[in-house]
Amino acid sequence: MEHGHGDLNLPVRTLLGPGPSNVHPRVLRAMATPMIGHLDPKFLELMDETMELLRFVFQTQNAITLALPGTGSAGMEAALVNFIEPGDGVIAGVNGYFGERLCEMASRHGAEIRRVEAAWGEIIDPDQVERALAQRRAKLVAVVHAETSTGVLQPIRPIAEACQRHGALLVVDAVTSLGGAPVAPDEWGADVSFSCTQKGLSCPPGLAPITVSDRAVAVTGSRRSPVQSWYLDLSLITRYWGRDRVYHHTAPITMLYALHEALHLVAEEGLTARWERHQRLSNALVSGLTALGLQILAPEGYRAATLTVVKIPQGIPDIEVRKALLSEHNLEIGGGLGALKGRVWRIGLMGESCSQANVLLVLSALESALARQGWRCGKGAGVLAAIEALA
Amino acid sequence: MEHGHGDLNLPVRTLLGPGPSNVHPRVLRAMATPMIGHLDPKFLELMDETMELLRFVFQTQNAITLALPGTGSAGMEAALVNFIEPGDGVIAGVNGYFGERLCEMASRHGAEIRRVEAAWGEIIDPDQVERALAQRRAKLVAVVHAETSTGVLQPIRPIAEACQRHGALLVVDAVTSLGGAPVAPDEWGADVSFSCTQKGLSCPPGLAPITVSDRAVAVTGSRRSPVQSWYLDLSLITRYWGRDRVYHHTAPITMLYALHEALHLVAEEGLTARWERHQRLSNALVSGLTALGLQILAPEGYRAATLTVVKIPQGIPDIEVRKALLSEHNLEIGGGLGALKGRVWRIGLMGESCSQANVLLVLSALESALARQGWRCGKGAGVLAAIEALA
Numbered sequence: 001m002e003h004g005h006g007d008l009n010l011p012v013r014t015l016l017g018p019g020p021s022n023v024h025p026r027v028l029r030a031m032a033t034p035m036i037g038h039l040d041p042k043f044l045e046l047m048d049e050t051m052e053l054l055r056f057v058f059q060t061q062n063a064i065t066l067a068l069p070g071t072g073s074a075g076m077e078a079a080l081v082n083f084i085e086p087g088d089g090v091i092a093g094v095n096g097y098f099g100e101r102l103c104e105m106a107s108r109h110g111a112e113i114r115r116v117e118a119a120w121g122e123i124i125d126p127d128q129v130e131r132a133l134a135q136r137r138a139k140l141v142a143v144v145h146a147e148t149s150t151g152v153l154q155p156i157r158p159i160a161e162a163c164q165r166h167g168a169l170l171v172v173d174a175v176t177s178l179g180g181a182p183v184a185p186d187e188w189g190a191d192v193s194f195s196c197t198q199k200g201l202s203c204p205p206g207l208a209p210i211t212v213s214d215r216a217v218a219v220t221g222s223r224r225s226p227v228q229s230w231y232l233d234l235s236l237i238t239r240y241w242g243r244d245r246v247y248h249h250t251a252p253i254t255m256l257y258a259l260h261e262a263l264h265l266v267a268e269e270g271l272t273a274r275w276e277r278h279q280r281l282s283n284a285l286v287s288g289l290t291a292l293g294l295q296i297l298a299p300e301g302y303r304a305a306t307l308t309v310v311k312i313p314q315g316i317p318d319i320e321v322r323k324a325l326l327s328e329h330n331l332e333i334g335g336g337l338g339a340l341k342g343r344v345w346r347i348g349l350m351g352e353s354c355s356q357a358n359v360l361l362v363l364s365a366l367e368s369a370l371a372r373q374g375w376r377c378g379k380g381a382g383v384l385a386a387i388e389a390l391a
Numbered sequence: 392m393e394h395g396h397g398d399l400n401l402p403v404r405t406l407l408g409p410g411p412s413n414v415h416p417r418v419l420r421a422m423a424t425p426m427i428g429h430l431d432p433k434f435l436e437l438m439d440e441t442m443e444l445l446r447f448v449f450q451t452q453n454a455i456t457l458a459l460p461g462t463g464s465a466g467m468e469a470a471l472v473n474f475i476e477p478g479d480g481v482i483a484g485v486n487g488y489f490g491e492r493l494c495e496m497a498s499r500h501g502a503e504i505r506r507v508e509a510a511w512g513e514i515i516d517p518d519q520v521e522r523a524l525a526q527r528r529a530k531l532v533a534v535v536h537a538e539t540s541t542g543v544l545q546p547i548r549p550i551a552e553a554c555q556r557h558g559a560l561l562v563v564d565a566v567t568s569l570g571g572a573p574v575a576p577d578e579w580g581a582d583v584s585f586s587c588t589q590k591g592l593s594c595p596p597g598l599a600p601i602t603v604s605d606r607a608v609a610v611t612g613s614r615r616s617p618v619q620s621w622y623l624d625l626s627l628i629t630r631y632w633g634r635d636r637v638y639h640h641t642a643p644i645t646m647l648y649a650l651h652e653a654l655h656l657v658a659e660e661g662l663t664a665r666w667e668r669h670q671r672l673s674n675a676l677v678s679g680l681t682a683l684g685l686q687i688l689a690p691e692g693y694r695a696a697t698l699t700v701v702k703i704p705q706g707i708p709d710i711e712v713r714k715a716l717l718s719e720h721n722l723e724i725g726g727g728l729g730a731l732k733g734r735v736w737r738i739g740l741m742g743e744s745c746s747q748a749n750v751l752l753v754l755s756a757l758e759s760a761l762a763r764q765g766w767r768c769g770k771g772a773g774v775l776a777a778i779e780a781l782a
Contacts, residue, residue: 252597
């Protein structure tokens with residue numbers, strides 16, 4: 001094997017898939033900061049500031065609000081494994097790929113799972129969750145806020161209220177909403193919310209922000225068995241992030257430099273302004289896609305501003321179109337996941353990627369790629385509709 | 392809370408603790424490379440190259456050789472949870488903090504653990520492992536190559552031979568050896584070896600390189616129960632790193648830029664040259680420490696070149712000395728872990744941190760801090776002995 005010089009020579013992409021999103025130069029620059037130790041007093045200060053910034057973006061007072069040393073999927077596993085013991089009843093909302101993943105993970109931790117289902121592209125009916133809770137006690141209910149496979153935004157509050165009436169913990173997957181759409185566990189009454197760094201926060205992937213209510217912390221304190229995963233055991237991780245500073249793992253230091261900077265950027269923009277930007281540009285994208293003659297999967301009123309999932313018209317080849325976008329425009333959009341593979345495209349407008357320029361780019365690039373496949377619509381229809389929506 | 396500008400203003404440290412080590416500017420620069428997607432063809436190429444480079448540093452032909460999306464501790468958990476099912480017999484070598492951690496993790500995964508113990512600072516006796524295997528069948532034996540709590544380097548080969556005679560898998564913790572001392576799973580006959588990125592490889596922390604023999608892969612294929620951790624399930628992770636490219640998690644993309652670059656630096660130096668550098672400078676450090684009148688914990692012949700653990704003389708205050716090194720010299724060394732807390736210092740010479748200049752720095756800084764505590768030795772004794780050893 002030839003081990004030549006390793007300098008990376010990667011294309012500069014516009015990332016409009018379901019994540020990662022583009023990263024602000026300030027965040028990239030933060031990652032080039034020299035290394036310090038994971039127990040260095042200056043690094044511990046940075047951890048404290050990161051916790052405070054995470055409480056800000058989660059709009060929470062929860063003491064246990066930190067970044068787990070893994071990707072969003074590690075966040076999901078931590079949000080389940082710390083609270084579930086073998087035999088515990090779990091109700092999972094399943095209306096997409098990540099609802100399925102919740103079930104898969106919970107079952108590996110020994111939960112007895114009951115599924116509350118909806119078609120992929122629909123929301124979970126809160127009344128059905130309430131009925132399931134009334135039927136038989138569950139320790140925990142888990143739902144996805146913004147389904148990354150369908151672009152559906154789930155109303156959380158009515159589910160949280162049902163959980164409170166029936167004494168169940170509520171776990172919310174906020175992977176595709178945090179930083180791009182309102183996430184408010186305290187206001188909702190959600191106990192555990194987790195996310196990732198590479199979507200609405202526009203930080204590289206590798207950490208999982210999580211926030212845990214006191215009620216949920218109390219549940220971990222009364223476990224009969226140890227948490228199955230040592231690596232994701234919140235009580236151990238909390239002793240490192242908390243006042244004790246007991247060594248657990250070596251923090252992904254550079255990733256925390258990045259997250260700290262990315263969270264500062266969110267704070268500087270302001271949460272409301274950021275949500276409005278995402279909503280306004282997502283509306284423009286939807287107008288444009290509709291003008292191109294395409295259909296959005298999620299029903300109006302239940303669409304995630306961060307991720308728009310659009311149906312691929314009959315006869316249009318999924319991969320060929322995406323390849324054209326990538327090779328001709330350096331533009332990435334996502335294909336379908338699971339049951340929707342080949343049937344939808346997923347267009348993310350998250351964090352740094354969520355800009356007016358990118359809305360116009362993806363609409364014109366799509367129009368040109370579709371035209372080549374024989375798809376007919378008014379010339380420039382997508383872009384014109386988007387500009388009108390933005391006016 | 393005031394959310395001002397977030398530019399990091401961190402001190403520049405010389406990192407001579409048990410990891411992280413200092414990071415080469417080329418690796419830092421690689422982390423500032425703009426983001427691309429985790430399924431981008433260019434990123435998949437980078438993953439392939441990273442696997443090949445990892446096979447090179449692990450000196451292995453194992454197909455399953457990749458970087459897990461977590462720190463070294465995630466590597467340890469993956470190395471156990473994928474191969475252990477509830478009730479399986481596991482023999483663990485325990486002669487330090489990380490041997491204890493192996494037991495803790497294995498027990499959470501339902502293993503029946505038998506401990507082969509040695510005093511902290513001694514090696515595990517391979518004959519004792521053989522006797523334990525002969526007494527009762529075990530599915531798996533787990534040992535630590537370089538014990539990060541004691542600086543002891545464990546001979547692996549005789550243990551691997553015992554495992555082969557008794558049909559047990561061998562798991563090796565190479566966290567503090569890979570990239571700084573010979574790690575050779577194929578030559579040893581070890582089935583699963585894992586490491587971290589922030590020590591001998593001088594990359595930021597956040598990934599866990601792992602290599603798995605075909606024999607061990609076959610064991611995962613015949614499991615009766617699913618792997619308890621979905622996040623660390625090697626069969627799923629392998630489908631993403633392998634030809635299928637099935638989405639599992641979003642790879643920690645920037646961390647992989649860094650690892651790719653750090654591995655290139657190892658390849659450019661050459662493994663043998665790198666090991667020799669570590670051995671030569673570690674010898675000089677030991678000469679210097681001895682000349683200061685300090686004692687090394689590990690016996691001669693069983694010392695890790697990457698990490699020297701030195702006893703704190705009676706009456707010398709641990710924390711005060713380490714604080715002086717940090718505040719006066721921006722120099723980090725490690726304190727003791729677990730039973731050795733307050734009783735030893737851990738001085739790492741790993742990757743970029745392993746330089747002649749750093750050997751001289753730590754010896755003079757220690758001499759001056761010790762002198763202030765009334766410790767007596769010949770003036771400049773440590774530095775002079777180190778220079779002589781290097782001549």
